[in-house]
Amino acid sequence: MxxxxxxxxxxxxxxxxxxxxxxxxxxxxxxxxxxxxxxxxxxxxxxxxLKQNDASEKFKLLLEDVPSEYVSLCYDIIQYAKNMLSTKLNDYIYVTLTDHIYNAIKLYDEGLKNLNPLIWEIKKFYAKEFQVGLKALEFIEEELGKKLPEDEAGNITLHLINAQLNSSYNKMEDVAEYTKKIQDVLSIVTYTYGITLDESSISYERFVTHLRFFFQRLNKKELIESDDDFLLKKIKAKYKKAYDCMLKIEKYLDIELTDEEKLYLTIHIQRVTQRTNE
CATH class of the missing domain: 2.30.24.10 (CAT RNA-binding domain)
Known part of the structure; x- marks a missing residue:
């Protein structure tokens, strides 16, 4: 070499x-x-x-401006994240997270806070990633002697979520928007049924996961298509309230969903509300 x-x-x-x-x-x-x-x-x-050429080139440029201790620190955080989340992360995470933490430390040194308005939703919807974010704060304190606020764990979480969405074309603003929309959809469900959803249930976790990838598909205009509406008709008749709730969500999104997407949303709404009622 x-x-x-x-x-x-x-x-x-x-x-x-x-x-x-x-x-x-x-x-x-x-x-x-x-x-x-x-x-x-x-x-x-x-x-x-770094297998992605664009990410590789940007990473080289980053190394000319960012001290190597930050790069090394972020390498450790990313490796920890990969192990804990058991998932692949986009190569861009080495660029985006390193750049973010470097600038977050600069703001901290200047006495400025980088608040995260979605911290509550992030804790709720991305619990595993948020735990990694908290661990990242421990890494930072151990390596740099800087104790960053919890909001930074939320910011790091958004970078990890973005890196899981399989594309360099996703932006951090998209992840923040998905998070808000997930909360809005859950609010529509709880308001329609007049119940509090069981956030510890498997059905709730599956519903939130479905919504995360649903909004990704929506953003990319890659909604699931189907030529057969037979199942949707059956589900509509069997779970009328869940179907009507899905229509409220469709109206809120201001988009015409495919029959297949309507089907999946209705089934998830039925499951999450049924488990809560039981």
Whole structure:
């Protein structure tokens, strides 16, 4: 492995014999080194392999502006998130989260608070990711000696959610909008039925998960289609109240849903309200 570019004493861009590029980090890995020299593999602590070209290029640019300790810290947070959430994360998380935490620390040092108006909803709808966000605050305090407020755990959570949505085209604003709309949909259900939903139930968790991906499909204009409305007609007749509630949601969204999407929404509404009533 050969050094292609030096960012600082602890971070380099390297390439292997097949000309594949890697960002490599390690204490003193570039000390008294020059481009073209061999990488001392014994000093390698972290290796970044970003398969998305755009993410890779932006990450290299980020390394020129952000101190390596922030990059290393975010690497640890992301690895922890992958293990705890058992999911793949978009390569852009290495760029977006690192940039966010770097700027969050700068605001903290200036005595400014980066408040998250959706903190309550984030705790409620993304409990697992929020726990990772809280753990990230512990990482930050241990590594940098900065105790950031809980709102930052919420901000980190939004980055993790965004990275799970499988596309670099999703924006943080989309995730925030999804979160608000999920709350609005749940409010329509509770108001229609005059009940308090059991947030600890499996049906509730499945409904929220369905809504998360439903709004992603809606944003991408990729709603599920079907040529057969037989099942919807049966569900409409059997679960009239749930169907009417779904129509209220459709009206709130101000969009004509496909029969398949209407079907799934109605079934989820029936399940979550039925379990609560029982």
């Amino acid at each position: 050969i050094i292609k570019k030096i960012f600082n004493n602890n971070a380099i861009l390297a390439k292997d014999s097949d000309n594949h590029e890697f960002v490599v980090m390690g204490c003193g890995i570039a000390f008294k080194k020059s481009a073209g020299e061999k990488v001392d593999k014994a000093l390698i602590e972290k290796t970044f392999i």
